Amino acid sequence: MFKEQGMKLSTRSRYGVRMMSDLADHYDLVPIFLKDIAKREDVSEKYLSLIVISLRSAGLINSTRGAHGGYKLARRPEEITVKDILEALEGDICLVDCVSNPESCSRVSICPTRDIWGILGRKIGETLSSVTLADLASTRRKKAENNIRSNI
Amino acid sequence: MFKEQGMKLSTRSRYGVRMMSDLADHYDLVPIFLKDIAKREDVSEKYLSLIVISLRSAGLINSTRGAHGGYKLARRPEEITVKDILEALEGDICLVDCVSNPESCSRVSICPTRDIWGILGRKIGETLSSVTLADLASTRRKKAENNIRSNI
C-alpha cells in the first residue's frame, strides 16, 4: 500500500499510438513492415504484433500477409483520432462502471461522486478526439526541424 | 491480450473520494468513526483504514486516536479539490513518465506523442481541481431532494 505512481497510461496504449503515428508518416506508400516500425519506434516486434491485432480488428489499419506484406492506415491520417486508437486498445473510455452501466451499482441515485467521473470521462474523450494522426505527423516534422537547427 | 476494459479508476481512488465526500457532509462536527463511514459508504472498514493513511499524511484530514476518536477534514470543504484527493491516493497525475521526467526516455526530442500526453494530463488536472468537496456535498443534497420528490 505504498506505491506512489498511479494514473499511468499502459505501454500497450503508448506503443499503439507510437505505431499509428509512424504509419501516418508513411501514409499512401506501400505497406510497412512491422519489423521496421518496431525498429524505428524502439519497441519489441513480437509485442507490437499483438497490439496490432486490436488495431486491425477495430478497422484502423489494413494488413497484407506474405512477402512484401505489411500494414497501412485504413483511413487518411486526418480521419483517425487518438481516441479511436485508445478505444481500440483499451476498450471504452469510462472511468467507472456505473457511468455507462447504472445497474452495476445500487448507490447510483445517491452517490455524488458518480457525476464527476462522468464529466471527467467526457472531457478526456473530447481532448483525445481533438487530436488526429495528422496533428501528430505535423508535430513530428516540427520537432525534426528544431533538432536540425539546434545541431547547427 | 483480449481484455477489453481499460482506463478504469482504481477502487482505492473511488473509495477515497467517497470517504472524503462523506466527511464533507459532517464537517465542523465531532470526529467521525471510520466504522460509520465504512457502513454508510458501503466499503470494507479494514480496507478504508489503509486508504485513510495516505489522506492523512497528505494533510487532507486530521485524526484523533482512542475512544471517541475518528477523522475530520483538515480544511473547509471548499478548500479541498478532487485533485488533492487523487494526488494523495495515486501520486502525481502524470500519464507517462517522460512528461514530468524527460530523462526517462531518450526519444523525448523526437517523439510526437509525448506532447499529447502532456496536454491530456494537464486537462485532467484542470477538471479535477475544478471540483471541490463542497460541490460534492451540494450535489448530494440535490440528489437526496430528488429522491424524496420521486417517492411521493
Place this chain on the structure above:
DNA sequence: ACCTTTCCTATCGATTCGATAGTAATTAAA
C-alpha cells in the same frame, strides 16, 4: 483496569502487465 478507536505491518489470492516463444497461414519472387 478496560474498552474503543486509530495505527501499522504483513500477507493472501487473483488478476493484469509486459514480454517471449513457437508455429501456422499466406504471398511474392527465384
Place this chain on the structure above:
DNA sequence: TTTAATTACTATCGAATCGATAGGAAAGGT
C-alpha cells in the same frame, strides 16, 4: 515449385499490482 519473408494465432512466463483480510500495537477516554 521451392524458398524466403511476412503476418496471424495461441500459449505461456515472471513480475507487478490490486483488492482485501488479519492481527496486534499504540493512544486515549471512562
